[in-house]
Amino acid sequence: MRNKIPILLLIGIVFQLIIGCSTKWTQAIQSGEVAQYQFRETIDIEIKKGLIFLPVIIEGKEYLFLFDSGAPFSISEKLQNDHNFKVVSKGNIVDSDHNRKKVNWSQVDTISIGNVIFTNQTAFIGDFEANPLLRCLEIDGIIGSNLMRHCNWTIDQQQNSLTLYNGIRDPNLSSHVMIPFKTDHQYNIFIDINVGQAIVRNILVDYGSNGSIALNNEIFTTLRDRDIISETLHEKGVQQSGIVGKTIDLNREIAYSDSVRIDSALFKKVMLRTGQTVSIGNSFLSRFRVTIDWDNRNMHLFETGEIPDIIRFPGYKLGYSAHSGVYVQSVVDHSNAYNKGVRPNMKVAKLDGLDFENNNNFCDYVSYELGETIYMELIDSSGYKKEYNFEQTIK
Numbered sequence: 001m002r003n004k005i006p007i008l009l010l011i012g013i014v015f016q017l018i019i020g021c022s023t024k025w026t027q028a029i030q031s032g033e034v035a036q037y038q039f040r041e042t043i044d045i046e047i048k049k050g051l052i053f054l055p056v057i058i059e060g061k062e063y064l065f066l067f068d069s070g071a072p073f074s075i076s077e078k079l080q081n082d083h084n085f086k087v088v089s090k091g092n093i094v095d096s097d098h099n100r101k102k103v104n105w106s107q108v109d110t111i112s113i114g115n116v117i118f119t120n121q122t123a124f125i126g127d128f129e130a131n132p133l134l135r136c137l138e139i140d141g142i143i144g145s146n147l148m149r150h151c152n153w154t155i156d157q158q159q160n161s162l163t164l165y166n167g168i169r170d171p172n173l174s175s176h177v178m179i180p181f182k183t184d185h186q187y188n189i190f191i192d193i194n195v196g197q198a199i200v201r202n203i204l205v206d207y208g209s210n211g212s213i214a215l216n217n218e219i220f221t222t223l224r225d226r227d228i229i230s231e232t233l234h235e236k237g238v239q240q241s242g243i244v245g246k247t248i249d250l251n252r253e254i255a256y257s258d259s260v261r262i263d264s265a266l267f268k269k270v271m272l273r274t275g276q277t278v279s280i281g282n283s284f285l286s287r288f289r290v291t292i293d294w295d296n297r298n299m300h301l302f303e304t305g306e307i308p309d310i311i312r313f314p315g316y317k318l319g320y321s322a323h324s325g326v327y328v329q330s331v332v333d334h335s336n337a338y339n340k341g342v343r344p345n346m347k348v349a350k351l352d353g354l355d356f357e358n359n360n361n362f363c364d365y366v367s368y369e370l371g372e373t374i375y376m377e378l379i380d381s382s383g384y385k386k387e388y389n390f391e392q393t394i395k
Helices: 023-029 077-083 132-137 217-225 336-340 362-366
Strands: 017-019 039-044 046-048 051-058 061-067 074-076 086-094 100-113 116-126 141-143 152-156 161-166 177-180 189-195 198-205 213-215 233-239 248-257 260-262 265-267 270-274 288-293 298-303 316-321 325-332 347-351 373-379 385-391
Touching (some): 023 100, 051 141, 077 116, 086 116, 132 316, 132 362, 177 189, 213 217, 316 362, 325 336
Parallel strands (some): 074 116, 213 270
Antiparallel strands (some): 017 086, 051 100, 086 100, 177 298, 189 198, 189 260, 233 248, 233 325, 316 325, 325 347, 347 373, 373 385
């Protein structure tokens, strides 16, 4: 089982909700089809920062797309400018931080994943430069839910592979858990799970988040009041996880549960946290080989490895702004970082071997893998510079 230490703590990369659904937009997102009737195609994927990336071909050129079941199909502004696809609708998006932005929707004539050809797909035109994290990941678009609905998908992150198939049965279809799913007008996928004796309904399956399970404040409070979850941590500061790229205040509760159940299967060491949306992200989904069976509206989950006895996390999250450079966005109370004095809004001069005042930038941080021990040189609001050494927090 992959046991990488994510640098970015509980980041939802892209938006999970769309509004402004005029009749024209409603009709537009329903368009598209897959050219082949029977096929089975396996391609290589790349896992970076707990997210899935895959190559696609548009008009003979290869591009890098994020695999995201919690968002519609999207292309970058640059890709739209290069190919001048027909604009078919206008609307608004609301990202995972609940920031709103107007966007255009275009029709992409053909997009190929391996040898599978999708035609006449509706895509919103996204500004992937607005969020510094997305800018560093250098994606050209998103393979989203309205495109995914045209076939079945098996995501095997242990083998770094993605299989698309249609018209035939997947010979490797086996599962530890099978659970039915529902969809909405955007073709998002929703499932129900149990936490202790409570049922949490309509959780968005969101491969575009590298977090675990996000619950709204009301659900989280109910679970705590029923003693289903007990010890909690608090993360405070700001976050900047949505595609619009604006920061919002953050005051989040975090808990680890051994009582999450899907169907009859019980799962250990599952992080639960409060958030703007109710969703299940790739930190949890990566435990499994997952088949999304659109023919029968079922998800199949097959566990592919052992869950580690301990979980390590940095205890802080970094971000970037033109004014502050690389800075501490948020800190988890009583983590090792917090206990050493790391606080939100501190400017980061150095992180381990990265020197942000000289040779390195935020994108170097995004591609960096932390070790168990962390060295930081931080600058507080008065301009005082201080060194910090601490180990990642163990849970």
